[in-house]
Amino acid sequence: MTQMQVSGRQIIDAFEAWAPPGLAYKWDNVGLQVGTLDKPVKKVMITLDVLETVAEEAAEANVDLIIAHHPLLFKSLKQIDTMTPKGRTITKLIENGITVYAAHTNLDITRGGVSDILSERLGIRETTVLVPSEQDELIKLAVYVPDDYTEKVRVAIGNQGAGHIGDYSHCSFRVKGEGTFKPLDGTQPFIGSKGELARVEEDRLETIIPKSKLSRVLAAIETAHPYEEPAYDLYPLKNKGEEIGVGRIGELQESMTLRELGELVKERYQVPSLRIVGNLDEEVKRVAVLGGSGEDYIDQAYQQRADVFITGDLSFHEAQDAWQMGLKLIDPGHHVEKFMKQSVQSFLQQKFDKFSAPEVIISETNTEPFQFM
Incomplete structure (x- = not known):
């Protein structure tokens, strides 16, 4: 039986039913980044970032569509200099007919998205939204x-x-x-x-x-x-809709020391090291989690009575403020959002039957800029 082809638009329509672009923050740039969705797609690649090495990987694998978490085009471009890394990346994508689509804060916010993925990996239960943005x-x-x-x-x-x-x-x-x-x-x-x-x-x-x-x-x-x-x-309706926003807060099944939670984070998030603020021997149970850069939400975690806040990209003075107010912190880095790749792959594989499903692969290119010694 001949396999039916689906278009990029059909794939993104199915994806956006899960992570509507309307959930994204106004400052974000989600959606189509490069190329067109109005073409047949046989192979999709899921990635956290779109770097030049990722574009090369996609070209070698004959990928038609890249779905990324971090937007390739985040700040406005005034020129495309093909001698710069971003310029070379865009050139590589266009030359190989590869379309790029980004789902960023909408994938952070949506149910089952990045915030829930990271919470579930630690076994955090009965989670609620950490930073509500609105009520649908x-x-x-x-x-x-x-x-x-x-x-x-x-x-x-x-x-x-x-x-x-x-x-x-x-x-x-x-x-x-x-x-x-x-x-x-x-x-x-x-x-x-x-x-x-x-x-x-x-x-x-x-x-x-x-x-x-x-x-x-x-x-x-x-x-x-x-x-x-x-x-x-x-x-x-006057019925209250679901509260939506970034981050999640809930409780571990059992209390553990901050040291033990740190070891659990290293294991479940697959990171070699962490930065931790707080007494390692004190017990914690109520945990807030926010993927990516979350230092702007330290106050929300404190106000919601979190024992510890797990987020990335913490800077010195914000960490010091949390320390002084008694809020413990664990910084596993920004790159732990990588787990969205498996979730998006699974979602798309379930959305299309075997006669129309595109092949969905996960990028194997390492986009973590830091090395740990």
């Missing part, structure tokens, strides 16, 4: 569907994030009724004839949608619904 508004959707197509529409909108209540997905309610309409000139009705009133057995399919995923859910309706003009209603 909830919207009630009622869409009217001919009963033969209800299941198709239900699955399509559920796959785009509709119907998530707590730890349950694809939640919905349906009521049977009769829909009426009269197709006018210029229409091509799926059911009925022009100029005649049609009566159709339809379902009113109701569900709940986070506002951040509304546009994707409506696009799914347009694709899955058989009518030219699907009828639907949207109602703003």
Whole structure:
């Protein structure tokens, strides 16, 4: 059987149902970085960073699409000097037809993203958001569907994030009724004839949608619904949506000393050494975690009564401030965000069936700039 090809846009549409770009901070630059998504993709590579060596690795492996955590283009470029490392990287990508897409703070924030990945690796339980950025508004959707197509529409909108209540997905309610309409000139009705009133057995399919995923859910309706003009209603809700933001805070299953937690972090995050602030023999249980650079959120960790805050790129004076207020710190470096590679790979492999799935590989190029002695 011939393998069906998917486009870069189909792959990113599936990915963005998990990590919507609307979750990213305003200062961030997520999304398409180089190339086009409107082409077939046979091979995807997941990486933390897009360096010149990563572009070379992708070219040698005949990769069509790179999905990265750190944006290749973060600050505005006023010129592309092909003699600089970034210029050579962009040139290599374009010459080899490699598209680059970045998911940064949206992947940090989303459920199951970087913050959750790092927390789960340490066995931190019952986590909540460390630094809330907002509370996603909830919207009630009622869409009217001919009963033969209800299941198709239900699955399509559920796959785009509709119907998530707590730890349950694809939640919905349906009521049977009769829909009426009269197709006018210029229409091509799926059911009925022009100029005649049609009566159709339809379902009113109701569900709940986070506002951040509304546009994707409506696009799914347009694709899955058989009518030219699907009828639907949207109602703003007073129900509280999920709190979203970076970092997580929760508790270890059992208390341990700061020294023991440091050893656990080295093992689970696969780092050779750490920087630690605090008494190594004191016990800790309530732990805050934030991947990447988190020193700006020391106060939030302290206010939420964390015993210890695990984050990277700590500078001297901020670490000193935490020490004086009694907050312990563990700095495993920025590069521990590398674990997003396996998670993104697994997500994409599960999203496409064996006849349409692109090959998804993980970059093996080391992008950690530091060596440890």
